[in-house]
Amino acid sequence: MLNKKQIRYCLDTMKKMFPEAKGELNHSNPFELVIAVLLSAQCTDALVNRVTEDLFKKYKTPEDYLSVSLEELQQDIRSIGLYRTKAKNIRKLCQVLLDDYNGEVPRTKAELMKLAGVGRKTANVVASIAFNEPAIAVDTHVERVSKRLGICRWKDSVTEVEETLMIKVPREEWSETHHRMIFFGRYHCKARNPNCPECPLLDLCREGKKRMKRAEEN
DNA sequence: AACTCGGGGCA
């Protein structure tokens, strides 16, 4: 298991590799952030951005999403996977925002997770990025990278990965940590063919060393 | 823990 100093080195290195790693879902508007992250489930961020560019011009408020038919909203997000379910969830979510939250987006993880279509990851992203609440969003990239490097254990659940990161990463870096690890995971430490031979973190990477050794034997 | 939803991107 990596210690705090080693983890800091990892995060600094990731920043050097992807200095532009800002996170494309970094909307200043909490409501738009909820919608964007909800839509992003199981599809690429580039696709979501393409759709939300037009979507957010047409729909500004929860009322706007409820003012059209379900079919019309589905058409507007048709190019995104799971669009039927997501359109239904957006309508449910907007209705709850109006009924229970005066049209505003709630700030805490617990409240966010009660919204339709908002699970652990979306709730964490919105709470941490939009409201700077204490949370680290662990998606598949963050989980994979954490486990390969040895920041956490292989068998850890998503909750355990989350807890470990919150303990070992300074509070003020939680939000940025999310984006750095996602870029690192998406473009370098990929699920299928991680670029271990050219990885600057190979020396301290548990999984990387294992893979290099295995490749050498073949 | 395992399954389903699902169109687009990429090899």
Place this chain on the structure above:
DNA sequence: TGCCCAGAGTT
């Protein structure tokens, strides 16, 4: 063509 993708909900 076949496989995967910045997940959530249900069983």
